[in-house]
Each structure stands twice: as structure tokens, then as C-alpha cells.
Amino acid sequence: MAVSVREVAALAGVSLGTVSNVLNRPDKVAPGTVDRVQAAIAELGFVRNDSARQLRAGRSSTVGLIVLDGGNPFFTDVARGAEDAAMTRGLAVLVGNSDESADREQTYVDLFEERRVAGLLVSPAGDDLARLERLRDQGTAVVLVDRRADDDHFASVSVDDVAGGRLAVEHLTGIGRRRIAFVGGPSGIRQVADRHAGAAAAAAEAGATLEVLPTTSLSVLEGRRIGEELQARPATERPDAVFAANDLLAVGLEQAFIMRGSVRVPEEVAIVGYDDIAFAEAAVVPLTSVRQPAQDLGRRAIELLVAQVEQGQGIALEHVEFTPELVVRQSTVPER
């Protein structure tokens, strides 16, 4: 079937140990020999068998990544960042999609464990991290993604949603708005609660009011529903700015305002969204939004993982928390 080092060695007229050296430490081999071996490799189309390599070496050059939602752009960006960072280090990333199911997550953890991955990046589906702790205790590096580890059991990379909420509202007060509404829910979602907390703090500091308009989900439809309610109010009782917990809500608000033609954005009501989805820029009024550095998250997670692998168990577990950034567009600052 596939050609092995043995055949390469035979063709090149050297021993298989030399072929291995050409592959792994070419500087330890005489230039002429290297050439001969490489010619043989090319001629036979030899491709190294990673299983054998890994079995012998005891360690793998693959890392696993388990994401909560493979269809979510945030996670595809995280994956992309991880992939890129891994590739420069000669690592490959196996991506699994748990779809928020603890069972599926478990299946992937098993799979990765059987493959003896160098480490695991995981955005956990539930609160039961016991299985991951066991893994880590057995020597597999584990980094939590998009979840701040509350204890010292795991390294983690996450984004500071409180800072994101603060950023949004500081921008709104900065452009002179004082009657601000926060649209979002359910409040049980940690991200929603954090963004609200940051928003509330920033509003209080600036002497602005923050009215909370709860939603049952983070969808365009819910945004439109709230938008309809707001535009039905007398102009004097409307907020002069809205911070939506995500972009879908914000787009729904925009639709309600623009479709009716009753509320001008941003003149009467400025709108800030969250996530900076691809669609934010293409909204009827391009949307100001809080962007999460998803690719950086993935990149950094790989770096923490590599550090753990290289420095072993004893390493201090880092918790990296990224600060989101504000992307200003016409939904808060009109085009000149």
C-alpha cells in the first residue's frame, strides 16, 4: 500500500535510520545523502505516517476544540483564530461541535482522548467540569474558551462583557444621550446580565437613566416587537438611545423604526448593538456595535495551551480576559 521509510531507504541506498534523520534532523546528515534521500522520497511519493510517529513519540501534534455552536460566527471566528495560531506551530486543530449538548461534548472529549491530543480547547456546554478536571489531572492540557474559570482548575480565555456594556453606554452618553434603554433578555444568560451590569454602571456614572426593556430571546422578531412599542410612545417619553444586547435585536429595532418612518435613527434614537455580525454593516442604517475579538480568543487559547504543554503541570494557570471594542457606524453618528 503506502510506501514506508524502509522502501525510501532501499531506493536511496541508506539505512532507515538515516531517512528518519533526514526527516527530523537534516542538519545531522551529509548534504549529498540528504539530496539522495529526498529524491527517493519524491520519486516514491512517500508520506510520513503520523500514527506511527505519534505512537513512538508519545505525544500528538493535534489539539481538539469543542465549540458550543458550530453555526455561530463567533465560534467560527474562534476556530479560525485557533487554526491559524496552531498552524504556525505545526499543530492541527480538530473541531467538534457540541451543539450545547453535554452528551455530544462528552463524545468529542472521548474521541480526542483516544487520539491522545496534545490539548483541548473547550467552551463547556454545562457546569460539570469534573470530566475535564480528570483529563487535566492525567496530563492533558485544557483551556476553557469563552468562559472565565472561576477557580484555579483551568486556564481560560474569555471576553469581558461588563466592559462591553460599559463601552456601549459610554459611547452613547459621550454623544450626549441621557435617556437610555437596555433591550435584552432573558437575564439568566450570563452575557446578557454582564452587558447590562456594565451598561448600568456607565449610565450611573454619566448621570444618565437606564430603562430596561426585557426580551424573551435575542432575535430580530423580539427587537421588532420592542421597536413597535417604543415608536408608539409619545416622542417625549421615548429614550434617546437604545443599547441592544445583540445585533439581531438591534436590527429588529431599526426595522420597526425605519419601516414606520416614525423614528429617525440616529437623530431621535441612537442604537448600539453587540457582536458586530457581518450583517451589522449592511443594515438599513449601518449599525454601531460592540465587537468581540473572537479570532484573538482562539489564538490566545492556543498560546495558553502550548505554554501548558511545554511547561508542564506546574505552570500558573492564566485567565486571559479580552476587552471588546466599539465599531462606530451611522446608527449612532450620522454620516457627514
Added chain:
Amino acid sequence: MAVSVREVAALAGVSLGTVSNVLNRPDKVAPGTVDRVQAAIAELGFVRNDSARQLRAGRSSTVGLIVLDGGNPFFTDVARGAEDAAMTRGLAVLVGNSDESADREQTYVDLFEERRVAGLLVSPAGDDLARLERLRDQGTAVVLVDRRADDDHFASVSVDDVAGGRLAVEHLTGIGRRRIAFVGGPSGIRQVADRHAGAAAAAAEAGATLEVLPTTSLSVLEGRRIGEELQARPATERPDAVFAANDLLAVGLEQAFIMRGSVRVPEEVAIVGYDDIAFAEAAVVPLTSVRQPAQDLGRRAIELLVAQVEQGQGIALEHVEFTPELVVRQSTVPER
């Protein structure tokens, strides 16, 4: 480090061959022994080493999938379908994102080849399939995804874009529209050309006209530009329906029509998009769109791959072409 079959065998008081049998052919082992071995496995937390297994077995239980664009919902759906189908067969899917770069694609092909994957699912970045042919000649099963293989070199799964274009225009003529416009471009993109061809055929059959409005890209902005042009025309010179080559264009058209308030959708102009992106349903006027069975594509690709693996080289190469389906919403048929 990790525990091996040897240690399990020692603890259970059997030989390592028996442990292997418990793992792979439990029915060949006495029930009592099975229990004892499994107790030992549980106690030691034994996890089988897949590298060793694969090295010995000569075959792998992983398949590689290389997609053109990891951020594109179409491909995340394909991946999801492939993952699900693979999982039920005990296969794992390694997903690589070529990002339309032939180089990146090559890197992943190399990676997968080193890992001796059972097969490769790939939506090729370029037209040079020579490398893939070599792979296939060496015995690795290859299935082309989202690209109809023009020859008998590869099995393939794709979606019939001509049928999709036909579907869209038949719907429009079916609701009585006769002056139809096709918005899309550049025409060099195969999907665009096919969708147009289907649309033209359907229009001709129904005795409708099909005006072509070319775009430089498939973006919301381009859609909005065309929309502005159309709404500036006298009502009598406007088409009574538009078929857009994708949903982004369609959303841009809608935005231009609705924002100006000058053209009613669907009364004056009906709009059909393509892809049925998540946003289509949430558009200001929910968008009628042509949906591609992306998950089915992924699932079927795995099935073709498995067939090749099981039946070997001699198998007749299948070309599965899916027919898209129309999702009707208010942009063509008003709510009652």
C-alpha cells in the same frame, strides 16, 4: 503516563490479548471475564490509544473535510451533516478551512494524508485536481463536495443551480408575474451562471421576459444599488418581479424599496432570493428564497465515501445532484 492494555490485563488477571478481545469482540469472551476486565478498565481509567490501533489496523476512522469558507453558513451546514452521518458510523470528521486558497487546501491535504484518513471530502479551491487524483489513485477515497465532477475521476455531491433558478422563476410566473428581472453577477461564477440559465429557461417557457441586471458582487450594497435604480424608473418600466442570485442582493433590494417607501413588496415587485440564510426570515419583508439542502449534501457525501471505502477502487463513481427547494414567504405572497 497513560495506562495501557498491559496494565489493565495485569489488574484483571488476564492476558493482554483477552483485553483486546473484550474491547473488540466481547462476544468471544466469557461473561465473567468481560466484567472483570471492564471493572479494571473503569478503575484505571483506561482509554484506548487510537494511534496504536490505527497503526496496527492500517486504516483510520477519521475522514477529512476541506471547505472553501468556514464562515459561510452553507459550509457549516455541510459540515454538520457530514459530522452527524459520520458519527453514527463511528467515524470522526476533521474539518479544515481552505479559505479559497489552493495553498491552504494543499496544507490540509498533506495533513490528512499524514494522518492516513479513511477518505477526504473536499470542495476544491481551484481547478487543479491533479493532487487529489494522485491521492485517490493511492487508495484514499475522495468525494467532491459542491462541485459536480465533470469526468469520471471522482464521486461528487452538488446542488442543481439550474433547477434552483428554474424553481424561483416558475414560482414568479405562477403567481402571475411576467416582467421579471435577474439580479446577479459576476457571471463568471458558476453558481450565478447556472441560476441565470435556469431562470431564463423557465421565463421563456412561461412567455415571460427576463431582464438581466448585472452586479459586481453578491452583496447587500450591490443589491441596494440596483434597487435604487429600479425604484427611480417609472412604475410602468419596472419589472413586476426580481429574482436575485443570492439573499444578500435580495435584502439590499428590499432595503432600497422599503426605505424609500416607493415600491411595495410584493404587490408592485415580488422578490425571490437564494440560499435561505438565517436572515431571510428576519428581513423587513420575510424573503422567499431557494434553499440548498446543505446538511443533506454533507450526509450524502459521507455515504458515498463510506461506499468507496467498503467496496474499494472498483466502485462506480456516483454523482449525486440535489434539487433545491423553494421557501415561500411574504416577499412574493402577501400574508393573509
Added chain:
DNA sequence: CTGTTAGCGCTTTCAA
């Protein structure tokens, strides 16, 4: 039904 044994392809001492 269970134990023994021979490798899978590679890397890595250790000697020459």
C-alpha cells in the same frame, strides 16, 4: 475461551 507472539511504521539510542 484464553494466552502467546509477531509485527504495523516510525524515532531514537548506541555502536561502528
Added chain:
DNA sequence: TTGAAAGCGCTAACAG
């Protein structure tokens, strides 16, 4: 600088 040999963990004969 190169070659010979041992063995990673597992599976699949084959023998008992």
C-alpha cells in the same frame, strides 16, 4: 556521519 536494533500500544493470527 551512518547503521543496527529496540520498542511505542495495539490487534490478529495461532496455539493451547
